[in-house]
Amino acid sequence: xxxxxxxxxxxxxxxYGAGMTELGRTNPNVVALCADLVGSxxxxxxxxxxxxxxxxxxxxxANMMGIAAGLTIGGKIPFASTFAxxxxxRVYDQIRQSIAYSxxxxxxxxxxxxxxLGEDGATHQILEDIGLMKMxxxxxxxxxxxxxxxxxxxxxxxxxxxxxxxxxxxxxxxNFTPVDQKFEIGKALMLNEGxxxxxxxxxxxxxxxxxxxxxxxxQGISAEVINIHTIKPLDDKAxxxxxxxxxxxxxxxxxxxxxxxxxxxxxxxxxxxxAPQEFVATQDTFGESGTPEQLMEKYGLNNKAIEAAVLKVxxxx
Amino acid sequence: xxNTQELQDLVFQVRRDILRMVHKVNSGHPGGxxxxxxxxxxLYNEIMDLKEGFDMDGKGEDLFxxxxxxxxxxxxxxxxxxxxxxxxxxxxxxxIDSRLQGHPTTHEGLPGVRVASxxxxxxxxxxxxxxxxxxLNGDDHLVFSLHGDGELQEGQNWEAIMYAAGNKVDNLISTxxxxxxxxxxxxxxxxxxxxxxxxxxxxxxxxxxxENGNDLEQVIAGLKEAKxxxxxxxxxxxxMTTMMGNGVDFMMHTHAWHGKAPNDEQLATALAQNPxxxxxx
Numbered sequence: 393x394x395x396x397x398x399x400x401x402x403x404x405x406x407x408y409g410a411g412m413t414e415l416g417r418t419n420p421n422v423v424a425l426c427a428d429l430v431g432s433x434x435x436x437x438x439x440x441x442x443x444x445x446x447x448x449x450x451x452x453x454a455n456m457m458g459i460a461a462g463l464t465i466g467g468k469i470p471f472a473s474t475f476a477x478x479x480x481x482r483v484y485d486q487i488r489q490s491i492a493y494s495x496x497x498x499x500x501x502x503x504x505x506x507x508x509l510g511e512d513g514a515t516h517q518i519l520e521d522i523g524l525m526k527m528x529x530x531x532x533x534x535x536x537x538x539x540x541x542x543x544x545x546x547x548x549x550x551x552x553x554x555x556x557x558x559x560x561x562x563x564x565x566x567n568f569t570p571v572d573q574k575f576e577i578g579k580a581l582m583l584n585e586g587x588x589x590x591x592x593x594x595x596x597x598x599x600x601x602x603x604x605x606x607x608x609x610x611q612g613i614s615a616e617v618i619n620i621h622t623i624k625p626l627d628d629k630a631x632x633x634x635x636x637x638x639x640x641x642x643x644x645x646x647x648x649x650x651x652x653x654x655x656x657x658x659x660x661x662x663x664x665x666x667a668p669q670e671f672v673a674t675q676d677t678f679g680e681s682g683t684p685e686q687l688m689e690k691y692g693l694n695n696k697a698i699e700a701a702v703l704k705v706x707x708x709x
Numbered sequence: 710x711x712n713t714q715e716l717q718d719l720v721f722q723v724r725r726d727i728l729r730m731v732h733k734v735n736s737g738h739p740g741g742x743x744x745x746x747x748x749x750x751x752l753y754n755e756i757m758d759l760k761e762g763f764d765m766d767g768k769g770e771d772l773f774x775x776x777x778x779x780x781x782x783x784x785x786x787x788x789x790x791x792x793x794x795x796x797x798x799x800x801x802x803x804x805i806d807s808r809l810q811g812h813p814t815t816h817e818g819l820p821g822v823r824v825a826s827x828x829x830x831x832x833x834x835x836x837x838x839x840x841x842x843x844x845l846n847g848d849d850h851l852v853f854s855l856h857g858d859g860e861l862q863e864g865q866n867w868e869a870i871m872y873a874a875g876n877k878v879d880n881l882i883s884t885x886x887x888x889x890x891x892x893x894x895x896x897x898x899x900x901x902x903x904x905x906x907x908x909x910x911x912x913x914x915x916x917x918x919x920e921n922g923n924d925l926e927q928v929i930a931g932l933k934e935a936k937x938x939x940x941x942x943x944x945x946x947x948x949m950t951t952m953m954g955n956g957v958d959f960m961m962h963t964h965a966w967h968g969k970a971p972n973d974e975q976l977a978t979a980l981a982q983n984p985x986x987x988x989x990x
Contacts, residue, residue: 423845447841450875455834455868462774462838465823466846467766470838485828486865490835494815494825 393609394584396568396602402539404560404596405503409434410539411546412471416442419550425460425472427453432562433473433503453478457486461496469550470498476505476559477518480525491555492528499549500525504562505535506646507674507691508596508684517679523651525557526624532577533624535559535645535653537598539567541621544575552577559595561646563684566599578622580630586616589702590634590641594620594653597644597672600688603695608702615702623653628660635661640668640709642701646693649673668708670701716925718986719750719790724956725989726786726799728979731970734803737811740966741857742783744888744923744951748855749787751928756936758850763793763820771850772839774824776832777857777886778812779968784822785809789990793821796990830863832856833883837873840881851939854883859891862900867912873944874913882935884947885909886922890964906948915943922951956983 415422416438423445424438430448439446447463449456453474460470473479479502480487491498502521509517526533532554536542542560549556583598584605593601598619605615616634620627635641641661643654654671661667674691688694723746731737753759757771775784782802789796794808801807808819812827824835836854843850856866873881885905893899902908906916915938919931928949935945953967954960957979960971971979 444845447876449868449872452868452872454831454865455837455872458831458834458865458869459838459841459872461824462835462840463842465766465772465835465839466768466842466848468842468845486831486834489825489828490831496824 393605396583398566398568400567401564402567403562403564404536404539404542405432405562406434407536407539407542408473408501408503408546408558408560409437411543412438413441414547415550416445419469421467421469422550423447423463423468423470425449425456425470427451427456427474427478429474432475433501435473453483454486457483458490460498461490461494464496464498471501472498473501473503475516476502476521477516480521480557481518484524488528492531495530496555497553499556499558501546501558503560505559506561506596507679507687507693508561508563508646510562510684510687511681513681514678519648519674519679520651521559522623522645522647522653526656530554531624532556532622533559534577534622535595536621537595537619538565538569540569540571540573541575544573545621548575548577561596565596568599578625578627580627581619581621582630583619584615584617586614586638588614588638589706590616590618590638591644591698591702592618592620592631592641592653592657593644594623596646597693600695601644601698604698604702607695607699613702613706620653623656626656626660631657631660632665635667636665640705642670642672642698642705644672644698647673648676650676668705670705672697672701713925716750716754719754720746720925721983722985722987723750723783723786723790724983725980725985727782728957728971728976729989730782730786730799730802732976735970736803737782737970738779738968739782739970740890740953740960740964741777741780741886741888743955743957743960744953745780745783745855745886746955747923747925747928748884748949749783751925751932752853753787753791755929756932757853765823767823768846768848769850772823772852774832774836774839774852774854775813776826776854777829777860778826781809781811781813784813788821790987794819799990829857829860830865833866833869836881836883837869837878840878843880851936852881854881856883856885858885858887858889858902858905859896859899861885861902861905870909870912870914877942878944879940879942881944882939882947883944884949887948887950888953890953890967892964892967894964909946909948913943914946915941916946916948919947919949922949923955958982
């Protein structure tokens with residue numbers, strides 16, 4: 393199978409910070425907002441280099457979303473950032489009315505999404521944010537898989553006119569996609585071609601999917617691995633082309649199985665090409681404290697869980 | 710610049726527009742709209758520096774944000790009569806396929822509206838953002854916003870009030886419509902707001918009051934005074950006392966007409982109290 397190498401573990405939020413640094417230097421309309429989490433969002437360099445283009449709102453996310461909407465009036469491109477929980481559920485109506493319904497060009501950039509936030513526990517580990525955001529008309533939803541891709545996505549969304557939800561995480565994870573890659577919103581990436589099963593993964597689960605595919609290959613199972621970094625708009629064609637070939641699919645995401653990537657894929661298949669599907673996702677539950685690795689193991693979100701799901705779905709073909 | 714008689718004529722005509730709009734569709738919010746008629750007319754015809762036409766960015770002109778979006782009838786009437794869109798379009802208020810949605814929105818492309826409002830408490834944050842963009846753009850024009858007094862019960866306002874003072878957003882004039890009424894009754898009974906002016910003051914705003922927000926000259930003088938206080942390191946707040954339902958005797962001194970339309974007979978009575986001046990649409 394196609395070989396991918398970890399160039400050295402790094403956190404996706406640092407990819408966001410690096411993207412912001414570059415945008416600060418190249419796009420004078422980009423402004424940043426943060427609600428008392430500058431260090432966690434890794435935007436210190438942007439702030440240092442562009443102090444007049446940074447707005448610290450304090451612990452007031454609702455106000456931050458409204459200010460971001462207002463900044464677009466006058467041509468600014470606001471990147472409003474905080475933890476995923478506070479960037480979505482806490483301020484859903486502000487995003488809905490002042491940003492999405494008002495067609496404002498705001499980029500909502502959310503770190504610490506999912507279980508891998510770790511020890512802080514369920515109050516901070518949102519597993520519902522993809523669902524919340526994908527349901528908003530006009531909202532683009534992106535969940536890149538590693539440092540390099542998060543940096544590329546950050547830079548790319550500044551060029552896209554319209555509201556975007558960019559989701560990334562806290563822990564250092566494998567960094568395996570190309571440096572300075574071109575990021576195309578809505579375009580699925582084929583990571584490994586296969587014939588027996590399609591694994592469609594997003595975010596931190598993409599690397600886990602590759603590990604699973606490698607192990608499956610040793611068992612004589614050929615897995616196709618697709619990186620869906622853009623959950624909305626979804627690359628229907630890439631999904632259908634693959635599943636028509638393999639005949640079954642496993643979706644993998646660090647999110648509730650209700651409302652996540654898996655349900656979006658199921659909609660595409662149910663409409664155009666029904667096929668057996670297994671969901672690697674949390675099962676309608678809150679998280680808890682623990683290390684990221686322990687949590688991903690306990691809640692079934694790692695390479696082993698993907699492998700098991702593949703063996704299960706193959707029996708349903 | 711219009712003289713006082715022209716503005717007074719506009720007051721009667723806008724009141725008629727409001728009454729006829731809500732009557733036609735038997736829905737909408739006449740009470741607060743009538744209470745803020747003089748404010749909107751003063752703002753759009755005497756106070757704001759506006760460009761010809763409309764573009765979303767509004768560079769090089771003053772901007773206005775309506776936070777308490779339910780008083781859309783007065784907003785639409787004043788925008789139409791200022792020339793933002795055809796006056797006849799007021800006929801489509803709240804109808805299917807209309808740009809004049811129940812609450813204002815940018816989604817249908819109505820000129821003059823820059824953000825959706827209706828879910829309360831969000832407008833001040835947006836106004837602050839627009840004011841910050843003006844500062845970044847080196848645009849010395851002002852941003853105005855209007856808020857209901859009951860609306861201040863939404864917590865996001867206080868995040869915004871803190872932010873604007875703490876960050877010296879001094880190109881912003883936020884007016885609170887202190888009509889003392891909300892859907893469930895008198896604000897004093899639903900959730901007493903206390904001294905609104907003092908609250909803004911202790912949060913660090915420069916505050917002035919308009920004692921009678923239905924006296925056109927007082928409103929103009931108050932808004933001019935507010936403008937003179939901008940650019941001095943503090944956001945400016947106007948606490949403006951108004952009478953909900955002003956200009957229609959049976960709609961005054963009650964919260965009953967917050968979100969209720971008059972029937973045929975009531976409309977006739979109300980219109981008789983407000984003669985046609987500039988022509989009904």
